[in-house]
Amino acid sequence: MMTLSAPLLALLWLVQVVCSAFPEEPGPLSSIPTEVRKYPVFLGRPHRSSLRQEPLHIQRILQVNRTLYIGADDLFRVELDNVVGDEMFYSKKRTWESNKNDISICRMKGKHEGDTLEMVGETVSGMARCPYDPKHANVALFAGNLFTATVTDFLAIDAVIYRSLGDSPALRTIKHDSKWFRYQLNKMVVDTNAGPHGNRTVLFLGSSRGTILKFLVVPNQDNTAPNNNVFLEELEGYNPECGQDTPQARQLLSLTLDSNSHTLLLAFPSCVVRIPVARCQLYSRCMNCISSRDPYCGWTRGSTCSFLRAGTLPFEQDVDHGNTSYLGDCDLLQESYIEEPDGLVSVNLLVLSAVSAFSTGAALSGLMVCWIMTVKHRQRSRGGGSGPGGRRKCEKEQNMLG
Incomplete structure (x- = not known):
């Protein structure tokens, strides 16, 4: 019989303790990976037959009443109440074009190299001091040293607070490992009037990959009690119709709640997707x-x-x-009748019809057998009265009477 050594047993016990102590993230009650293909998407077209404009370079979206304004290379106007089918079309489009006068003024502003200021001094690296993209967040403060809060990579994944340009040595905050986190959440919207009575709160979180997380916020009556919020749903928000499936194309720019239609508006660089708040x-x-x-x-x-x-x-x-x-x-x-094709009979109706037909057939068969047996019995009774035994019985009765 093979025995385990004491160090090996200690190692196994330590692994078990570490695994049991490491917190596990609870999964969603429902996961919807491909349902987004059925939802309306804006691709920059006035109608279905027109050619698609690529790329859109969407910067932001703004909802005013029932109108959605989409700011890209051009300005698009979409009526939210006129969306039919699987695509949203714009009703108006505004394009900015410089006239010849503006172009000539810009050309006159140009100067020769000798008339410009010449930079004097040493060149300083912009790493951890300036962002790679003007869209990335950047804050700087000089107080004896230069303190900057920005990102250090093109994808804006590594956020850092950096100290430099002073007597003290350079110093930065600890870099986080994104592999420890399942999502990088950057957008949030809250529906405080969810449900038929408007007394529920639902939180929608958007990740940098276009995934939407839906939580039910449960009020905590006791401050000492643990968090009871419920992870309801995980939904894929990026529609394949938007274009190539790349990290840049999946970057979620905006997440907006349209309370009137109970939908979410997700803005990506190449499209806008409209998703219902629930998939009942x-x-x-x-x-x-x-x-x-x-x-x-x-x-x-x-x-x-x-x-x-x-x-x-x-x-x-x-x-x-x-x-x-x-x-x-x-x-x-109670079986569901949802999404039954026209002209087809539901499963419940088929089962009830089959049971009714079987019961009716069995009852009719039983009645038919009883009727046949009754007729045969009567025929036998009549046949028995007209035979020799019947004559002897009649003669015996006459002798007794006579």
Whole structure:
């Protein structure tokens, strides 16, 4: 029998203790990897038949009432209430073009090299002092030394606070290892009126890779209690129609909540994607619908998991606990009719029809057998009265009477 040495046992025990002590990130209750392909996307076209403009170079988006303004190389105007199908089209487009007078003025501003100022002094490296891109955040303060807060790489991953240009030696903050983090979250939007009663709070977080994380914010009545927020959903927000799937193309520029239509507007450098705040139709069974704990979704009349708007009654929902133990076999009694093609019969109706046909056939067969047996019995009774035995019985009765 093989035995383990004491050092090996100690090593195994240490590995087990370390693994059990290391915190694990709880996963989402639902993961939606490819549903974004079905949602509307803006590609810079006025209608479907026009050619696609590439690249758009979107800088930012601004929503004013029911109009969305998209600032890129050109300015696009999109009416949010007129979106039909899987693509959003602009209603107006504004292009800036310099006239000949402005161009000539710019040319006259130019000077000869001898008329310009000449730089005197040493050249200082801009590493950790200046960002690589004007869009990247950059703050500087001089107080005996130059203190800068910026990024040190092209992708703006390594954020740093750096001390330089003084008597003290250069000093920087500790570099974080992005491999320890699953997401780099940079956008956030909150819906404080979620649910049919408007009394729930849902937090949407956007990552640098275009992934949307959806959380249910649970009020903490006791400050000493641990955090009870629920990780509801992880959704892929980047639409393949936007173009090449690269880290630069996936950079999430803006995340906006459109409360009127209950959608999220995601701005990428080459497109804008419109995503619903919930995907209730994906929960085809009542237990899955209720256990999702999504305040936007509920099991409604008609046996469907539906988006709950204000005034929707009746509905079944348990956002606080997601408890389905009291429902029994609701999945067997209430099947979903969601997304059934036109002209097809539901599974429930087919099952009920088959059971009814079988019961009716069995009952008719039983009645037919009983009727046949009754007829045969009557025929035998009549045949027995007209035979020799019947004559003897009649003669015996006449002798007894006579």
